[in-house]
Amino acid sequence: MNEDESAPARGSQVGGHQGEVQAGGEGGLAAALRGSRRGRAFLLVIDSWARTLFGGGAMVAILILVLIMVFLVWEGAGFIPEHHRSLVLYRRTGQEFVDAIRGPLVEHQALNRYLSRVRATDVDEMRKRGVGEAEAGEWLAAFDTFAANFRAAGAPLRSFVDGAAAVALDIKGRSQGWQGSDAAREANRLRELLPGATAALGEFESALRASMASVPASAGRGSEHAWARFRDMSGRLAASIPGAVARATAWDPDRPVPMGESLSAFFLGRRWAADSEWHERYGLLPLLIGSLCISAVAILVAVPFSVAAAIYVSQFATSAERGLIKPTIELIAAIPSIVLGFFGITVLGSGIQWLSGQPWMSWVPFFPVTERLNIFTAGLMLALMASPTIFTLAEDALRGVPVQFEEGSLALGATRFQTAVRMVVPAALSGIIAAVLLGFGRIVGETMVVLLVAGNRLEIPDFTQGFGALFQPAHTMTGIIAQELGEAPGGSLHYRALFMVGLTLFVMVLMINCATEMVLRRFHRMRG
Amino acid sequence: MRRPRRRKVGGAVPLAAWLWAAGLVAWAGHCRAGERLVIKGSDTIGAELMPPMREAYIGQGNDASFEIAAEGSATGLMALMEGGKDSCQIAMSSRELSATERLRVKMEGLDFLEIPIARDGIAVVVNARNPVACLTRQQVEEIFAGDIADWSAVGGRAGPIAVYARGASSGTRSTFQKMAMRGRDYASGARKMAGNQQVAAEVASNPNGIGYVGLPYARGRDLRVMRIDGRAPSAESIRDGSYPYSRPLYFFVRGQPKGQAARFVEFVLGPDGQRVVREHGFVPLDGAR
Known part of the structure; x- marks a missing residue:
């Protein structure tokens, strides 16, 4: 590279391969003119060595990338048959049968949870209206009786399901050494439970309808909506019970599971339960949605700030300001992510929690925040991490706009602001978009910060709470790999599921980078 | 022009020698690690x-x-x-x-x-601001499995229960699952924390939180250890087996x-x-x- 350094500054600004070759040739020529024939021969040898070395380096990089891809696909592809086997087992050993009966019970539990939220709204409503102590107490007593009745409606079905689950688990435990006829005999053990299941479900339905007849009146207008929703949902639950009976009746341990279900259960699954004795579930959705929510927050926060800073630094700042701002922002990228994560927990997380608890913040509906590890905090931290990337690239793009554009605009009497907003930014727009996309890629792939700050709850955030969902914890695709790969035995279904998550992540980031490349190419064509 | 280039080419040999020597040292260190x-x-x-x-x-x-x-x-x-x-x-x-x-x-x-x-005893801890002081084993199971989701159901102030569990590689997680939850799955809303200390810190910061930690970790101003079936974990109650969650x-x-x-x-x-x-x-x- 000596030639390159010594090449005169007038060399092409384009950089890239063409420039280098040209500069190299020029340097060699100058030396050869000055030196002997032997010197020139030596130069040529060096030249070919350098070419081999650099070319080799590039080849190695490409090779390693291909190796990574092959490795990911290899390990991930094994997931499909393995997961399929697990789903077949789920059907054959009767977990599916029991889960069909259990379905309404799970819904019932969600309704119980919703009911306690309704109670909180009602109490709030009464406090707002200034209802007297006695009246409120009376209402609460009525409510609690109803809630207890409603909860009790599920008790007989639950004990039935517990019994059936024990049978299914027993079958699963013994399924290892099955001969052909064993499976049929074991399935009959479960089929014998069907009349009992139908009866228990019917009883549950009538108990549900009976308790619904005595729904207490809502405490005020504010909670009427919540009550209406509760009535609606419990009506739907009662109506769904015949469907559950039908599903349990239709259970057939020998019905084949289509191979595609292995994939759809992964990509559309809403539950990730790796250490379940009952049935390991690997559903991507909670992780994907967690990752996307956090990234969305991060992008929404990072883009305005870093693009504005880039516009300021490239268009308005004096060179002294530029010399201060640019290195400072870029320094953020040098902070180790574990340090940022630690900061996120102890300072930002606790700070937001404290702030949301202040009396003057109480008008915000979902404040105070009880969880200090949540989507919002993680998003803010990632915004901080992505802003140097976005800032630097956007600033480069803005400075790349030919100075003639600017001068022309100024000469026509536009102000600096008009020039910046109407002339320079549109001209550099694709560069800015590329910067944002690269920042997005960085955010999606970040691991340590989200592992520490996002709260790691494997559940899809409850979006019925509106923006309050942003203050719930979530888990991410990167976080789950970091957290669980260490304990997943090599080659197991769990291990392969984590590779599938990694593969999905890789494809996502690859697509983002491709999009960036396409945008940039357009940018060059426009400029060129 | 030629001089600096020569120096650079010559530089490669000592560099390789250094790398080789460094590798040798590392290897030797590895051997000593017995x-x-x-x-x-x-x-x-x-x-x-x-x-x-x-x-x-x-x-x-x-x-x-x-x-x-x-x-x-x-x-x-x-x-x-x-x-x-x-x-x-x-x-x-x-x-x-x-x-x-x-x-x-x-x-x-x-x-x-x-x-x-x-x-070691596994202590069930809650935030110090939580008025609930005692739970039954049944309630603990139902809370961690997600059947009970609101503190008002166990005599506390209304508020959604935030369950803090350990990550999947934790022995405490699976021991607790066997001892306290009859092997049932954790609630899907359970947060997975990397260590005892992290569980303690989050429960201490969240008024609706509940979690479990090894007994030595269950201290701190904002933490309260639950009595289970009326028994608080202590060296005595763990040794004589009257505290249910010990291992x-x-x-x-x-x-x-x-x-x-x-x-x-x-x-x-x-x-x-x-x-x-x-x-x-x-x-x-x-x-x-």
Whole structure:
């Protein structure tokens, strides 16, 4: 590279391969003119060595990338048959049968949870209206009786399901050494439970309808909506019970599971339960949605700030300001992510929690925040991490706009602001978009910060709470790999599921980078 | 022009020599590492008990260098199964071998030795601002499995219960699942935390939080330890078995330990080691003085 350094500054600004070759040739020529024939021969040898070395380096990089891809696909592809086997087992050993009966019970539990939220709204409503102590107490007593009745409606079905689950688990435990006829005999053990299941479900339905007849009146207008929703949902639950009976009746341990279900259960699954004795579930959705929510927050926060800073630094700042701002922002990228994560927990997380608890913040509906590890905090931290990337690239793009554009605009009497907003930014727009996309890629792939700050709850955030969902914890695709790969035995279904998550992540980031490349190419064509 | 270039070409040879020498040194260091004791596994044991144990052991004039990694019981057991002597000599575990692990040990013919080193209670902790002071075992199971989702259902202030559990590699997680939840799955809303300390910190900051930690971690201004069926965890209630959630802590080794590892295990089980156990909030083994 000596030639390159010594090449005169007038060399092409384009950089890239063409420039280098040209500069190299020029340097060699100058030396050869000055030196002997032997010197020139030596130069040529060096030249070919350098070419081999650099070319080799590039080849190695490409090779390693291909190796990574092959490795990911290899390990991930094994997931499909393995997961399929697990789903077949789920059907054959009767977990599916029991889960069909259990379905309404799970819904019932969600309704119980919703009911306690309704109670909180009602109490709030009464406090707002200034209802007297006695009246409120009376209402609460009525409510609690109803809630207890409603909860009790599920008790007989639950004990039935517990019994059936024990049978299914027993079958699963013994399924290892099955001969052909064993499976049929074991399935009959479960089929014998069907009349009992139908009866228990019917009883549950009538108990549900009976308790619904005595729904207490809502405490005020504010909670009427919540009550209406509760009535609606419990009506739907009662109506769904015949469907559950039908599903349990239709259970057939020998019905084949289509191979595609292995994939759809992964990509559309809403539950990730790796250490379940009952049935390991690997559903991507909670992780994907967690990752996307956090990234969305991060992008929404990072883009305005870093693009504005880039516009300021490239268009308005004096060179002294530029010399201060640019290195400072870029320094953020040098902070180790574990340090940022630690900061996120102890300072930002606790700070937001404290702030949301202040009396003057109480008008915000979902404040105070009880969880200090949540989507919002993680998003803010990632915004901080992505802003140097976005800032630097956007600033480069803005400075790349030919100075003639600017001068022309100024000469026509536009102000600096008009020039910046109407002339320079549109001209550099694709560069800015590329910067944002690269920042997005960085955010999606970040691991340590989200592992520490996002709260790691494997559940899809409850979006019925509106923006309050942003203050719930979530888990991410990167976080789950970091957290669980260490304990997943090599080659197991769990291990392969984590590779599938990694593969999905890789494809996502690859697509983002491709999009960036396409945008940039357009940018060059426009400029060129 | 030529001079600097020559110097650069010449520079490559010493550079390679340096790299080679560095590699040699690293290799030599690797060979010497036979003296080192590599201990991996449970966070419960490794974070709170092992550092003072190491100090006490070295304080007795033993010349040993330790490498301790505490990232969950499963990680240690896996390292012990997979690696040779260099990667892990002693695995710490806060649970017994799981069914799959036992199967693997049997199939590969590994000679696993299980050595109980102390007892530990798992404390159920809540935020100090939470008025609930006592839960039944039934309630604990229902809370962690997600059947009960609001504090008002167990006599507290209304508010959604935030369950803090440990990550999947944790022995405490699976022990608790067996002991307190009859093997049921954790609620899907349970947060997975990396260590005891993290669970304690989050429960201390969240007024609606509940979690479980090894007894020595259950302290702090904003934490309150729950009584279970009227029993608070303590050295006495754990030793006599009246507190329901207690468990032995183990070392696992492959074959009879030799050399440094043998001396260390002997130390831990001896009176001095068991004193360290007691001083740091764990419960010594029954026979220990």
